[in-house]
Amino acid sequence: MTVSFAVNGREVQIACDPGRTLLEVLREELSLTGAKDGCGGEGECGACTVLLDGEPVNACLVLVGQVEGRRVETIEGLAPPGGELHPIQRAFVEAGAVQCGYCTPGAVLAARALLSREPDPSEEQIREALAGNLCRCTGYAKMVDAVRRAARELGREA
């Protein structure tokens, strides 16, 4: 069957088994490999976090049939290729929140969902929002700093 949905503002139609996961379709059909598999498709690590109608979801737990007519945002949609980084991305770079980077796309999108809902989050809210995104490198310290920094930056822009 064919599934139609919007990815990063672009309408796509994918002919595929509706039982495939959104993660597989993004990575294999659309070459959007920013979303990662870290736990074997069990929804435990958050490395495949994407935004579905603005809400963070584990793409490995979403069947592509479920996204018919909906809006998917992946890390590739956050900044134009070669262009200026989104303030959250810039904050991750500047705060030193990126080490191996495997969890980074998911964490950036989780932060985006948080900041669009809560522009001035407390540390507890930030940690809560990132709790579904496992990171083995950073101890989360600089990631929390990055989200705080991004909130300030976005607040200035608004």
Add this chain to the structure above:
Amino acid sequence: MKPELGTVGRSEPRKDAREKVTGAARYVADLEAEGALWAAVLRSPHHSARIVSLGTERARRAPEVVAVVTSADVPGQKRYAAILADQPALAVDVVRHKGEPVALLVARTREAARSALGLLEVEYQELPAVLDPVAALEPGAPPVHENGNLLTRYQFTTGDPDAAFAGAEVVLEETFRVQRVAPGALEPEACLARWEGDGSLTLWVSSQKPFEDRRNVAAVLGLPEERVRIVSAVVGGAFGGKEDSGVAVLAGLAAWAARGTVRVVNDRWESFLAHPKRHPAVVRYRLAALRDGTILGVDVLGHLDKGAYASYGPAVAGIFTESLTGAYRIPAVRVDTRLAYTHAPFSGAMRGFGGPQAHFAVESMVDMLAARLELDPLEVRRRNAVRPGDRHYTGVPLDSSARSMERILAELERARKRLRLREAGPGRRAGVGVSLAVQSMGLGAHVPDDSTARLEWLPDGRVVILAGSPDLGQGLAVATEQLAAEALGLPAARVFTAPLDTRRSPDGGVTCASRMTYLTGNALRAAAARLEARLLEGAAELAGREVAELRYQAGEVLLPDGRRLAAGAVASRLAERGARLAAEAVASFAYPPERTPQEYPVGIPHVLHVFCGQVARVEVDPELGTVEVTDVVAVHDVGKAVNPAAVEGQIEGGVAQGLGYALSEDMPLKASGEWVDGFAEYLLPTARDVPRIECVLLEEAEASGPWGAKGVGEMGVAPTAPAVANAIFDAVGVRLTRLPASPEAILSSPGGPPPGERPR
């Protein structure tokens, strides 16, 4: 007066950060490869079994299946090695742990490969298994390998332990047990392998040791090494788990059998069962002391659970053994370390490399000594801590390494005082614990322990580092770019790191053992001096001058007439003649005989050490047994911090791993008979579990290091778990003797008055 440094000491941005935040970074599983096939691995369902028969015909005939490989098909050596060639690429006659690769199947899609695994027909005859390292060494234990279950034993005695115990005013004895934990890099092991038309093989790896992978793949395929090329993709974390050629060997076999391009991408459960773990340990520790807290001697019996294959076990056992005295001067030491094979998933390298196991024991013992004598735990540490001029019990002088100990103790005191002021939340009890730790750097004596790096000046004016050891995500690239830039007087923005390719890059050795900043930095410093000399020679020739008339300054050559010649322009002119403006150098850890006792086995002793200490504050709910770590202060002497933000990142990440070790991570055998093998049950700390971590960097310059730098990769982990355990004792009087400190363990542990009654 010291000259002002340029880039060393600044938190320069990492050049790979942009591609990582935009999703553009390509890890192995992301690499585009037209027509790539997929391999799936049939794995042992048994701890121990004989393979009676292995039928592949039905699988071979399945649509979409391209190739099936069993050990009978392996064209070269059947076994590969980290240290000892005991690990079969694919099981030979027997399986020795659940998850061991038995057969490899290549198909057009991942789904087809996985579903065709069901068509492989294996008949197993189950054999008795042993899963405990102490039981494995008892008479009559089921043998894991033909030569018995004792792989390595280290027995050393220094001083007179019998006299120490005879003269002691207090003797303590306790047995500590630490669990099996996984490195848990977020990127599971993966490899893309392409069989080339000329009968050579190219592999894209996520590995700590591409050059060792090349050796292992070549050996298993019966190819000369020069016909195997390894390229490093972006590595999604490693922590020791990728000091293992298993996935590269399988991918190489798959591509060879299919005569094509094949992906092997592990699922998380495969990572748990078939790649290195931190060795579980049982440590019986006896300690003799005087009433004033002076430690006279220790007597330690350690058992490390090797699991089924050697991997880096003998080397881990070496550092474990050396770490058993922690950061203390102990005049009489008797140690007996036994590394025992079991039928568990194999243990190997993991951050700290034997140190975390040993430190949990020694740092708990020192706290127990303080409690017994009603002394301040920090005071007992101060009384026994190493001082400059001391020797490690192996005989290695600790002169430069130990200089920071006074400062570490002072910082711990200050942090503890501050953290003790805060009261616990309602219904909870607060406690503050401390721990010291030492981590050795490098691979140890009598092992090649060097690193080669190459620098090249490009015509466009950029300098490229051809590093022979991969960046695992920790920031090796930015650190070495800063060191090379410093050496050449350039801004770090002009120095870049080329992707590691065994065809172009020199062999830098394995990225491990907290050794890269020091070694690669020293290699680059030497290479930069040679590069500068080559630049001057080239410029002299171009300008028709003598080299002695020219001077190098910040990427330019100053001519006697005041003109300046940019290095890029010289590189460009040389390139026109087919020459490169490049230089290479090697750096080693020095093991001079006067500092390196010679009587030890290979890999012992280590001569450079880093010292640190941590303070943890916890709040314990005495009814539920739950522990919240609210604060960690980490005081680390790293030598000169080349990139302070990256150094902090190493320490913060290490502390988080230490917290997992202390409180949540465990890979036990479940009641179902299966190992815990996924993140649903194996609990990595989340952003909610890790508190704010305060890093205090002490920068005692190491004279032999590049601009005083030492190492930082592993040291964050070891002190964390004992600091947390000591804080729990401080809070509720429960002395933990095993990790992790689960609520059940805390509620059921003997010792101390009931929590509600204990005075604070």
